Amino acid sequence: MAIIEAKNLTYTYPLTEAPAFRNVNLNIGAGEFVLLTGPSGCGKTTLCRCFNGLIPHFYGGKLEGEITVAGLNPSEHPIYEMAQHVGMVFQNPENQLFALTVEKDVAFGLENLGFPRDEIRRRVDWALKVTGIYDLKDRAPFELSGGQQQRVAIASVLAMQPEIIVLDEPTSFLDPLSAKNILDIIHQLNKDLGLTVILIEHRLDLAAKYANRVIAMKDGCIILNDEPRKVFLDERIRLMSVGIPKVVRLYLLLREDGVDMGRVPLSPEETSNLIREVLNLDKC
Amino acid sequence: MINVEDVYFTYPNGVEALKGVSLKIEDGEFVAIMGQNGAGKTTLVKHFNGLLKPTRGRVLVDGVDTRHVSVASLSRKVGFVFQNPDHQLFSETVEDEVSFALKNFGFPEKTISERVEWALNLLDLTEYRKTSPFMLSGGERKRVALASVLAWDPKILVLDEPTIGQDSYQKERLRQFIIQMNRQGKTVVIVTHDIEFVAECEPRVILMASGRVIADGEAKQILTDIELINKSSLILPEITQVFMRLNDFGFPRNVISVYEAKRLILERIPGGI
Numbered sequence: 001m002a003i004i005e006a007k008n009l010t011y012t013y014p015l016t017e018a019p020a021f022r023n024v025n026l027n028i029g030a031g032e033f034v035l036l037t038g039p040s041g042c043g044k045t046t047l048c049r050c051f052n053g054l055i056p057h058f059y060g061g062k063l064e065g066e067i068t069v070a071g072l073n074p075s076e077h078p079i080y081e082m083a084q085h086v087g088m089v090f091q092n093p094e095n096q097l098f099a100l101t102v103e104k105d106v107a108f109g110l111e112n113l114g115f116p117r118d119e120i121r122r123r124v125d126w127a128l129k130v131t132g133i134y135d136l137k138d139r140a141p142f143e144l145s146g147g148q149q150q151r152v153a154i155a156s157v158l159a160m161q162p163e164i165i166v167l168d169e170p171t172s173f174l175d176p177l178s179a180k181n182i183l184d185i186i187h188q189l190n191k192d193l194g195l196t197v198i199l200i201e202h203r204l205d206l207a208a209k210y211a212n213r214v215i216a217m218k219d220g221c222i223i224l225n226d227e228p229r230k231v232f233l234d235e236r237i238r239l240m241s242v243g244i245p246k247v248v249r250l251y252l253l254l255r256e257d258g259v260d261m262g263r264v265p266l267s268p269e270e271t272s273n274l275i276r277e278v279l280n281l282d283k284c
Numbered sequence: 285m286i287n288v289e290d291v292y293f294t295y296p297n298g299v300e301a302l303k304g305v306s307l308k309i310e311d312g313e314f315v316a317i318m319g320q321n322g323a324g325k326t327t328l329v330k331h332f333n334g335l336l337k338p339t340r341g342r343v344l345v346d347g348v349d350t351r352h353v354s355v356a357s358l359s360r361k362v363g364f365v366f367q368n369p370d371h372q373l374f375s376e377t378v379e380d381e382v383s384f385a386l387k388n389f390g391f392p393e394k395t396i397s398e399r400v401e402w403a404l405n406l407l408d409l410t411e412y413r414k415t416s417p418f419m420l421s422g423g424e425r426k427r428v429a430l431a432s433v434l435a436w437d438p439k440i441l442v443l444d445e446p447t448i449g450q451d452s453y454q455k456e457r458l459r460q461f462i463i464q465m466n467r468q469g470k471t472v473v474i475v476t477h478d479i480e481f482v483a484e485c486e487p488r489v490i491l492m493a494s495g496r497v498i499a500d501g502e503a504k505q506i507l508t509d510i511e512l513i514n515k516s517s518l519i520l521p522e523i524t525q526v527f528m529r530l531n532d533f534g535f536p537r538n539v540i541s542v543y544e545a546k547r548l549i550l551e552r553i554p555g556g557i
Contacts, residue, residue, distance in 0.1 A: 040454065202449075
């Protein structure tokens with residue numbers, strides 16, 4: 001069943017003439033891991049702002065067409081209600097954290113909604129554990145590393161137990177190892193809890209292997225919407241400033257020279273296996 | 285030339301960010317400073333234009349000790365682009381932002397308008413001339429910050445995390461731009477986590493950990509050294525990860541370039557092609 005469904009969705013920010021995106025048709029099923037990509041300014045962040053009602057409630061402007069998220073029309077429900085279904089994590093965790101301890105930050109959303117104390121305790125502990133930061137609960141978020149801060153941001157969103165989590169370039173401020181760890185956690189949450197993940201990313205190298213679908217946008221339109229291997233093979237992806245993983249580049253370069261690896265690899269491991277097959281290395 | 289001589293730096297809160305760093309960056313070099321968050325990379329490069337002064341040791345820029353000159357005078361020579369453009373942008377339009385330093389340095393009107401034109405053009409910002417920098421996306425704001433520094437044509441360029449928030453087209457432009465600046469004789473120093481970007485540019489790499497330089501050499505050598513990579517919370521480039529797994533079959537481990545990877549594989553095609 002679709003958890004996010006959009007029909008001919010068009011949105012225009014206040015005081016602008018051109019729509020930020022137009023005629024978007026989308027059907028995302030519960031439990032999907034979607035990688036949303038496209039050049040700067042293509043409308044991908046704007047599109048996600050519709051999922052939890054930031055558009056139109058906070059940003060104003062003109063939203064046309066239909067959208068249903070977790071069975072609700074975000075225009076008809078306040079942001080605090082949508083936030084219980086759709087969690088948002090942003091690029092820079094510093095912009096999202098403010099409390100004096102990690103635990104208080106993670107509890108904030110639930111306290112605001114007036115949940116009973118026991119329920120808050122239970123959910124906060126759970127969120128801290130699944131993100132691997134339980135030991136940091138008494139620390140101040142601003143003393144933590146970027147990777148730890150991003151985990152706190154994810155935990156504070158998870159505490160609301162949303163069905164959908166939208167992450168807007170969550171790793172771009174992190175060192176590569178922390179970035180990989182964050183993506184591993186997100187993948188785990190997707191697999192274990194069936195959480196629907198919408199990941200906005202430029203860097204497809206780290207995330208491609210987890211996604212079951214890649215949506216590529218350009219100039220406010222969805223250009224490609226398919227499984228990763230098909231999207232990476234599409235000529236259009238190379239014309240639209242989307243950085244395909246290096247291993248896919250290698251596949252394409254070899255194909256130009258008449259060497260077919262059999263299928264498009266999404267990870268280094270898969271690539272080395274395919275090379276072994278193509279070169280008959282195991283039989284030598 | 286930048287000469288860092290046994291530099292220690294302690295922040296007022298007591299954090300010792302640099303613990304005896306010595307290095308030399310010659311004119312016209314292209315250097316990437318890499319390492320984990322908190323390794324001291326940004327602290328180190330803030331010494332290059334005198335924003336920070338060593339607690340011990342000294343930094344010489346073209347022979348001038350940074351402790352004895354102002355940031356304003358050093359910045360004519362050393363242009364610094366911050367990681368977070370919001371720490372540096374303040375004007376009402378992109379054009380004002382880019383011309384601000386030029387006005388401050390007292391360039392004539394005509395030169396200012398030429399330089400602004402040139403910088404906006406170079407960074408694909410002409411259409412935003414009259415726009416407020418705060419209306420732009422994160423990636424675009426970073427380019428405004430870069431344009432505002434390039435405009436006064438400093439001889440040494442320091443770019444702190446220039447690829448953050450840039451899509452692949454902008455990254456490729458940035459790479460070509462850096463190479464172009466470097467060919468024109470400028471020294472370019474980037475602080476970055478972006479392994480794949482470094483693997484494509486192949487600059488000299490200085491690796492830092494806990495306030496010290498732990499390695500200094502060619503990209504190809506450092507990015508493929510597992511021990512160093514683990515020590516600095518980096519990960520191996522994708523292509524290197526592929527070749528590490530093929531090492532048992534007689535392939536070299538230290539491959540970072542996708543073109544080299546292709547060549548090595550083609551050589552081994554049974555019967556050739």
